[in-house]
Amino acid sequence: MSLKGELENLREQARTNENVQMAYEVVVNQLGRAETAGRALKVGDVMPGFLLPNAEGRLVFSDDLLRRGPLVINFFRGNWCPYCLRTLEALESALSSIEAAGGQLAALTPDTGSHLIATKRQHGLTYEILSDVDGAVGLQFGVLFRAPQRYRELLIGLGIDLEERHGNAGWLIPMPATFVIDQSGVARYAFVNVDFTRRAEPEEIVQVLHGLKRAGCQ
């Protein structure tokens, strides 16, 4: 099943829970009205460089990743988000195709501590999972937003404490976003959606990487 199909199934399940559905609509409507997605990093923009710890406790520098090939950056909310997990798994399935097309893959989350390695182990992920501590990189990419009160209440009710996960009280989470950055640091593809149930298809990302390869502008 395509990622799109899997996400559609999750959406159907979520619709049966009124509380979840209401909180979801608050997020999508509020961010939609404010045109939040439109102000994120765009195709043609230069990516801000970053130095972040990975799940294994090592430092990863964006320039080092770019030296090896174009970089696919996926912002995800955390391993508490089922849509994020399906997407991370779909990216793992597509990893060999991404690498065959010359690409590197890194996923960034504001989660800290043991959540990173838990995400990798529980979902069999082999690519870099980086901790975007305090959402510093997410804010530079323009993908960060503050969870509205209704949504915060829903998460707290589900036992998801973002203050504990993030180590700050901001409740700032990224919109799901995927970028393909060429080796000169310029964004060649940008998928940002205020609707966190919709994600970039891995197949589309692979096509973008092939396009970059053909154009010789890796």
Place this chain on the structure above:
Amino acid sequence: MELSQVRYFLALAKTLNFTRAAEACNVTQPALTRAIQRLEEELGGPLLYRERSLTQLTDLGKAMLPHLDAAYLAAETATAQAEAFKRRDAAPLRLGLNSTISAHLLMPVLQELQDRLKGFELALIEESSEKLFATMLDGRLDAAVVAEPVRLPDRIDRWPLFEDRYVVLCRSGHRFSNLAEVPTSALAEECILLRAQGGCDFEQVLDDLCRAAATKWRRGHRGGSEDHIRRMVGAGLGVAISAASQPVASSVVAVPLAEPAAVRRVIVTAVAGRPHSAGLATFLKLMRARDWKGEVGCH
């Protein structure tokens, strides 16, 4: 939200004047006003009251200010940190450890900084938490790793790392050594070794637990360092309180205290509101992103 929107909001919160905020941010006033309106839509309400002669933060504006301030500072620090890394700048780090926290815990992080930061210069000291905080507030220390409960001064930021169970150290073969847990009441019959510096969390927890269990503990010999204490326990001079994250010698057994409350929390601290150098920012990120639970084997 966009970094520039946050910058405009912070300038407005400081000046409470749209014209002056626009000047400070080097944008036109209509551009600043539009950006703030979008931010308000995103955050679900007005951030400022716009009255003819008076601009004031709303309750939402006041509530958002510390979060947006912190996020902006984090983004600015991250940019400076990546640039300093690229330039291979000097990265001094003055780090303090509470005397009941073993330096071995920090070694993987310090090793990573040594491997990756070309200009890494470390100064590591060991002191009581109170002295560490005072030294940090004086500007002579960048960060400190201490254990809670602790009296934290107002201007100190704290990030929890892991929960660390208190244990009793005894010689192998001691009556405690085969127990799964030591009840507080059993401590009354033992001579408990003390740290010469006194006042550490190990003595504090002993006082608290014994008071709760309506029992008393007996003071034993004193040791000047954790090494002294471990050797004295190994030689059968008494038992001692320690924590699960602390290293033990082969002749010594660490048995957890039975009470659920016998847990401390290890935290990393730095002075609030003070800009973080590249060395400090990188250290804090590594500390906060680390899988302490897996590493220390605590909860």
